Amino acid sequence: MSKGQTITEADVRHVAKLSRLHVSEDDVHHFTEQLAAVLDYIGKLNELDVDGVESMAHPLELVNVLRADQERPGMSTDSALANAPAKTPPFFKVPKVLGDGPSA
């Protein structure tokens, strides 16, 4: 992250793809402008020497919190499917994932 480096429209198209967001060409243009301004501001972090500083991902120093290995009820299938926009109980419905295969 060197000062002055900025995000390009190609980067935004790539990031949108990674994010699973469909974006129009107009979107790409204005998101690029807005993200470039934010990233330029974030470049401020380069002013600091952080060599040897320990990363802090979380306020609490927790490691591997485990619960007791006890049986308990889970969510029912009906409840899990209740908000599904498309379903064939007991399944969620999705577009065909695999192709039809080579035609005979």
Next chain:
Amino acid sequence: MNPTDTTLTELRDAIAVKAVSAAEATRAYLDRIQAHDNGDAGLHAYHEVFADRAIQRAEAVDRGEVTGPLAGVPIAIKDLLCTDYGYTTCSSKMLENFRAPYTATAVKKLEDAGAVILGKTNMDEFAMGSSTENSAFVTTRNPWDTDRVPGGSSGGSAAAMSADLCAASIGTDTGGSIRQPAALCGVVGMKPTYGRISRYGLIAFASSLDQVGPFTRTVADTALLLKVMMGHDPLDSTSANVEVPEDIDRVDEAPGNMRIGIAKEYLSDSNDPSVAAATQKAIEVYKDFGAEIVEVDLPHTEYGIPVYYIVATAEASSNLARYDGVHYGHRTDKAADLIDLYCRSRAEGFGDEVKRRIMLGTYALSSGYYDAYYNRALKVRRLIKNDFDAAFEKCDAILCPTTTAPAFKIGELADDPLAMYMNDVYTVNCNLAGNAGISLPGGTATVDGKELPVGVQLLGPSFDESRLLKIARVFEAATDHHTRRPGV
């Protein structure tokens, strides 16, 4: 008594001695919501009101079937805390029709204590914003000046409290989303220490920052709600297994010798004069009370916003990956294949600010940028926490403004994401470090002929909310700012 012109504690006590019934109190709030929240001139603090359910619950309190420290008091909930009744939308088209299968622990604890849940409040979509303008449904108006924003993201909860459309309300604070709207609406708003209140059933934005907290009229009311909501929850492995101090609601006890820290980094020349004056007056209040005023250094303050917009967006990009158009939420009707289903469902369901943040976070975590952005931000986050740890060696609480200025106008910052982000400049470091913060009504400023509230903020060390509340109460007891109401 008028049940809508009182504090939470007073109303609770009046219901307990049957000076007013819970049903009367609930009806009185529902009437005010009907009169002031809806229509062209309404505040639009609520997204959904549970009128019938609330009255039934209140009647159960009146019959003695429901008891507890909050028996019969009507409370509003930010619409990202799950309830297994009504909808939980996060003010997003993505979840417009979502009915949660379970209730958030924080809400369940309120109900177990006898509270009557009035409804769910409007917010910035997925808690991303500082004005409620990012709500997919409506912009909430500031009760003090309806041309202005209430702040955000918990703007609906703040406006509902400010306009007495509830006896208390609940929000969440990821970078200032309780304290900033509390300041802009002239009410008390608190973010407890990270992990104090369970996040189970809180729809995640940034999991290492999100924290539930209350909006109230007074410090004592905040303490009462904290006492009910705090505590370890086996359903949230990041909820802190730290005992809730039994004196948390004894806010009137003398705080003992107070050392109040003042940090020059929070007293910028660019603060609005009304904000600078409110902070200065608060310093005088503590001096008069015999507190020692000490200078503390928080040299990494200015790096808080850049760190936050890496950490919070990185976590959001991961948390919001669950919205896939398959399990729940919006689904496109134009999908060519599975990937297209994801991409179009998400593009149609999310607003622009949510998309910006998902993309920014994805970028910061993507191959080749992880160390330069995300890991560097985590290191600076450590420096910010170290600043606070050093400061709290020298003082018991840091006194500073909550925001740089009173409420801005609706639309004023809508096209400038970076300017909007700067709203969190005095609140965000508290989330990054994980410590506690409270915003108190600190006075008013007159802008364009209208009176607008100004907040003062106290930041305290982690897991000592008890003392922070006592210190806050000293300021409240010496001033009458918390008694001021908008003309609603």
